[in-house]
Structures are given as structure tokens and as C-alpha cells.
Amino acid sequence: MNSSLSRDSQVKIMEGTVNNAEKYLGQFCLLLASYTRKNARLRDKVDLLIKQIMDFANTENPEMRRCLKDFGEEMSKIQDYRQAEVERLDAKVIGPLKEYGRLTKSKRGDIKKFNSVRNREMKELENLQKLKQRNPSDRQGISLAEANVQKASVDVNHTTHQLEEIIFKFQQQKLKDIKAIFSNFVTVEMIFHSKALEMYTNAFQHLNNFDEEKDMAAFRSKICISEFENDARPSQSHSSSSLQPSPGSQLRTPPRVLHAHFQEDESDDEEEEEDEVEELQDLSDDGYQQYAKIRK
Amino acid sequence: MNSSLSRDSQVKIMEGTVNNAEKYLGQFCLLLASYTRKNARLRDKVDLLIKQIMDFANTENPEMRRCLKDFGEEMSKIQDYRQAEVERLDAKVIGPLKEYGRLTKSKRGDIKKFNSVRNREMKELENLQKLKQRNPSDRQGISLAEANVQKASVDVNHTTHQLEEIIFKFQQQKLKDIKAIFSNFVTVEMIFHSKALEMYTNAFQHLNNFDEEKDMAAFRSKICISEFENDARPSQSHSSSSLQPSPGSQLRTPPRVLHAHFQEDESDDEEEEEDEVEELQDLSDDGYQQYAKIRK
Numbered sequence A, B: 001m002n003s004s005l006s007r008d009s010q011v012k013i014m015e016g017t018v019n020n021a022e023k024y025l026g027q028f029c030l031l032l033a034s035y036t037r038k039n040a041r042l043r044d045k046v047d048l049l050i051k052q053i054m055d056f057a058n059t060e061n062p063e064m065r066r067c068l069k070d071f072g073e074e075m076s077k078i079q080d081y082r083q084a085e086v087e088r089l090d091a092k093v094i095g096p097l098k099e100y101g102r103l104t105k106s107k108r109g110d111i112k113k114f115n116s117v118r119n120r121e122m123k124e125l126e127n128l129q130k131l132k133q134r135n136p137s138d139r140q141g142i143s144l145a146e147a148n149v150q151k152a153s154v155d156v157n158h159t160t161h162q163l164e165e166i167i168f169k170f171q172q173q174k175l176k177d178i179k180a181i182f183s184n185f186v187t188v189e190m191i192f193h194s195k196a197l198e199m200y201t202n203a204f205q206h207l208n209n210f211d212e213e214k215d216m217a218a219f220r221s222k223i224c225i226s227e228f229e230n231d232a233r234p235s236q237s238h239s240s241s242s243l244q245p246s247p248g249s250q251l252r253t254p255p256r257v258l259h260a261h262f263q264e265d266e267s268d269d270e271e272e273e274e275d276e277v278e279e280l281q282d283l284s285d286d287g288y289q290q291y292a293k294i295r296k
Helices: A002-057 A062-134 A139-208 A212-223 A226-232 A237-242 A258-268 A274-285 B002-059 B062-134 B139-208 B212-223 B226-232 B237-242 B258-268 B274-285
Strands: none
Touching: A002 A062, A002 A139, A002 B002, A002 B212, A062 A139, A062 A212, A062 B139, A139 B062, A139 B139, A139 B212, A212 B002, A212 B139, B002 B062, B002 B139, B062 B139, B062 B212
């Protein structure tokens, strides 16, 4: 029975190899798909932020407007790279990992086939034992049973060779694939991070170029009419017209209450989390609650 | 009435400045808090992935085991930097933005105060008009009413000056803060991206160093007993013992079905999205469904 024991161990190792591949590569697939999806949501969230930055830019004076729009455009480019990251992760990481579902299923089939061949050998061995016990003088029957055992053993040997070959190749391919898939992952991430770094460098420059003095001069000319009033209160039609908000300005539209944007924000993001909805309700009571949940 | 009209415009611009700051900085705060939270979830997701990589490493032969552990450690360092990113965003971006809730509320109070002073002036002007119509010969009454108008006008002028100063300073601070907050955001992101780039470079190197041949030799010695069997089938106790999985190997533990990990995965991440739960149910039917939702 040593042969059976060692073969038991051998098959268990093979089964373990296939089962662990199925389990862990399945987990990698699941978690990396979730990681990719969360990145897509980050992108959506920043897209919403950019939209608000652009809208806000339109309410500001030319200097700040330009600064915010340049900043927003760099942010937007980063989201394009994030989108490329999401697509590449899907094609070069999730796709190949998904293949392992099909692959491990097929290998399990091979092991099952082997087990049935081996069970036949065990059965033939049992038959032989029984025959020897019950009818030790039946030479012909015993010979036949021994021949059957021999045949089944040959089958098992043959199938063992085949299975070893199959599992060996499977493991070889698995090692190559794991290396390739994680290398793909790292490469995709590196491209994204280096591009993001480049765009953020530009974004920082745009913020740095902002001329506050110039912007404040424009603002002063808009809101400070008191000098005119003191000097020439009777005739003010010119200053009155200069106070009209510029076209595209949203100064005259009644500001929507915060709660309204939150609802809009939410309908835009169909995958918003439940807890976020609760937070938004809190926000309607106090627009500036603590809503950044971070690690304890 | 020109004076009133231009003052109307002036106050509307001031109100617009405060309301837009409240609205948009509130939105920035909300969206960046959500962005930060989503980054924290990305970190959690990669933490789970690392856990699985480490568990998987323990089921593999020494070469792959070392490769995966080195890879996992670099990934883990990136999550530490992501954690620092989350904390910095909270302190340097979300915190200062939250301040604007309190600030804009106080500015709205100033505008309200100004409006009540201006309304008193309007009322005094109305009184004077009525008196002039009803009793044009009441010189004394008209004089008194004119004095009241004069006094109210002086108050309005004074409050106008004050309000201009307040809103001017508010705008100046707002411009400085927006520049500083977005610069902080960019700096925090740049630090994270550059650190991630560094760690991914190391991770790539670890994957590149993996010696597949050596690992396969170890695997072959584990699973290939058929050579022994063919040559020396009767005595195999040595190969049998060599087939025992090494300590720490999980080969003998029955592999948990995928569905079970998915549930575990979910309970780990208390903020998981509803749609993900649905996907997980699909996965229990077919472990490798298409579950990467990406942008259309």
C-alpha cells in the first residue's frame, strides 16, 4: 500500500496546486477587479470635482478663472490617464486572471479522470484479495484477477505520467502567468503614476502663476462703489452699469442650497455608497460636518 | 433711486461672492472628502490583495514564495504611503475647506446686518415722501424727516464701507486659500505618486528576479514520483515521505469555495457597494464572471 499512499500524497499535491490556483488567482482576480472599479470611481469623483471647479471658475474674475481652468484641465488629463489605467488593468491583468477559472476547471477534470482510473485499480486489487480469501484454490480465477490488476496498474501508471505532465505544464504556465500578470499590473500603475506626476507638476505651476493682486484689483472695481457715492452721489448711472455681472457669471442666479447639489452629486454617481447617502443627509443639516472618514 | 440700484448690484455681487464660496468650496470639500475616502478604500482593497498574495506565497515553492513576498512588501509600502496621502488630504485639504462653512456663515451675517441698515434708510425715505405728499406745508416735520434720512444715509455709507472692507478681505483670503488648498492637494498627490513610482520600480525588479527554472525543479521533485515507481515500485517509503507538504503549506486543508471568500471579503470591507454584493452572487454561480465594470 506504500504505492497508494505516495500516490495519495502526489495527487493531493496536484489537487492542492490546482485548488490553490483556483482559490488565490480567483481572489486576485476579484480584488484587482474591485481595485480597478474603485479607481474608475475615483476618476468619476474627480470628474465631478473638475466640473465644480470649472463652474466656480466662471463665477470668478479673469485671473482666478484662468488659473482654475488651467488647473482643472491638468486634473482632467490625469483622469484620462486614470481611464487608460482602468482599461489596461482590465485587459492585461483582470482578463488573464479570469482565464484561470476555465483553466483550473479543466485541470480538475483531468485529476478526476485520473482518480477514476486509480479507483478501478483499487477495485481490481480488492477483487483479487477477496478471491484469494474466499477461494484460494481457484487458480484460474486468481490469474484472471491478477491480470486485471496488472492491466489497471498499467493504466494508472500511464495516467499518472499524463497527469504529472499536465500539472507540471500547468504549474509552469501558472508561474509564467503570475509573473507576467503582476508585471503588467506594475507597468500599468507605473505609467499612470509617472503621467500623474507630470500633470500635477503642470498643475502646481498653474497655481503658482496665479496673480492675486491683479485679481483683487478686478474685484475691487466691481464691489467698491462707495468712493463714487461719496464724491458724486447724485449721478451714478455709469457705476450702476459697471456693476452688472459679466455674461456667464452666475452671480444673479439664486444659489442652490447645498442639499440640492448633494442629491445631484449622488444621481451622477450611480455606484455611491449607502453610508455616503446618510452623510449627505447630515450635511443638509450642517453643510460642513466632519465627513472625511479615515483609518482609525 | 440710482444710488439704490447700484447698491443693489453691489450687494448682489457681495452676496454672490459669499454664496458661491459657500456653494463651491462646500462642493470641493464634499468631493475631495469622498475622493479621500475612496482612496482609503483602494488602500483597504490592496491590503486584502496583499493578504491573499502572502497566503498564496505560503503554498508555493521557495523561489515563487520569496518573489511574491518581496512583491507584496513593496505593495504594502505603497499602501503606507497611500495612508499618509489620506491623512494629509484630510489635514491639509479637507480641514481648511471645512473652515469655509463657518466663515461664509459669518459673512452672510454681515451682509444681513448691512441690509437691515439699508432698509431703515429706505423706510426713512418713504416717510419723507409720504409727509411731503400729505402735508407739504409741514416744514418742521419735513425737516425732521430729512434729518432722519440724512442720518440713515450716513449709517448706510458707514456700513457700506465696513462691508466692502469685510468682503474685500474675505475675497483676498479666499483666493489665497484656494491657491494654498489646491497647491496642498497637488503636493500631497505628487509625494504619493513619486513614492508609488519608486516602490513599483522595486516591485518590478522583484518580479524580474524570479527564477522559474529553479522553482520548477522544486515542483518536479514534489509531484513526479512516477520515475521511482517505474524503477523501484516495491519500496517507495522514501518518496512517500518526501511527498508530504512542507509545514505551513495549506495543501491539505480543503480549499474553501470561492463564494465563501467573497462573503469574507465583503464583511472585511464595511463600506462595500450594493452592486458589488450582487456581483458576488453572480460569482457564486460562475467564479469568473465579467465583474470589472469600466467606463462605457
